[in-house]
Amino acid sequence: MGDAAGASIERTLVLLKPDALTRGLVGRIIQRFEDALLKVVGAKMVWMDADFARQHYFDLEERLGADVYNITASFMQQAPVVALVLEGVDAIKTVRKIIGPTYPNEALPGTVRGDFAHQAKAYSIANDKVVANLVHASGNPEEAKQEVELWFRPEELFDYRTLAEKYAF
Numbered sequence: 537m538g539d540a541a542g543a544s545i546e547r548t549l550v551l552l553k554p555d556a557l558t559r560g561l562v563g564r565i566i567q568r569f570e571d572a573l574l575k576v577v578g579a580k581m582v583w584m585d586a587d588f589a590r591q592h593y594f595d596l597e598e599r600l601g602a603d604v605y606n607i608t609a610s611f612m613q614q615a616p617v618v619a620l621v622l623e624g625v626d627a628i629k630t631v632r633k634i635i636g637p638t639y640p641n642e643a644l645p646g647t648v649r650g651d652f653a654h655q656a657k658a659y660s661i662a663n664d665k666v667v668a669n670l671v672h673a674s675g676n677p678e679e680a681k682q683e684v685e686l687w688f689r690p691e692e693l694f695d696y697r698t699l700a701e702k703y704a705f
């Protein structure tokens with residue numbers, strides 16, 4: 537029955553960024569992940585410093601330039617972040633689908649970034665503004681593994697069964 541390739545239980549790192557905390561959107565954003573039956577297996581609050589921002593966004597300067605790196609690293613230190621590890625079938629893609637693409641003006645209604653922001657890349661570049669897009673989520677399995685290890689010690693991740701798993705997984 538069907539193609540099972542890639543359909544496995546994964547873990548992914550999610551950060552609720554400073555704009556989510558300062559706007560009071562933590563509960564509403566986590567609700568969307570829970571509604572989709574993603575399981576919270578790790579959760580904590582962290583105030584990032586410059587070193588940790590560099591470790592988390594280790595390739596951002598190379599990919600998007602020093603200006604974007606500096607503006608993003610500074611934004612991530614303006615308030616704490618809520619870090620989550622979410623688990624589910626194809627969790628990495630599933631979470632990216634729920635949050636929508638990087639630039640909120642390209643994110644559809646129904647996604648976190650499309651519903652709670654509308655900022656455009658061009659405007660951010662022209663005005664030296666960060667793209668305040670509420671959430672970070674790992675982009676692929678390698679990134680997820682590396683990011684979960686960076687943010688959480690093994691004993692901070694929990695195994696338990698949800699009621700939904702009885703039927704779905």
Ligand code: ADP
Pocket residue numbers: 596600604607608637638657660661665666667668669671672673675
């Ligand atoms: P994503 O977070 O969707 O994986 P990237 O890794 O490419 O996207 O970018 C990391 C973060 O840097 C973005 O989420 C956004 O907050 C910020 N950012 C990206 N591009 C820009 C830009 N042109 N101007 C300002 N900030 C940006």
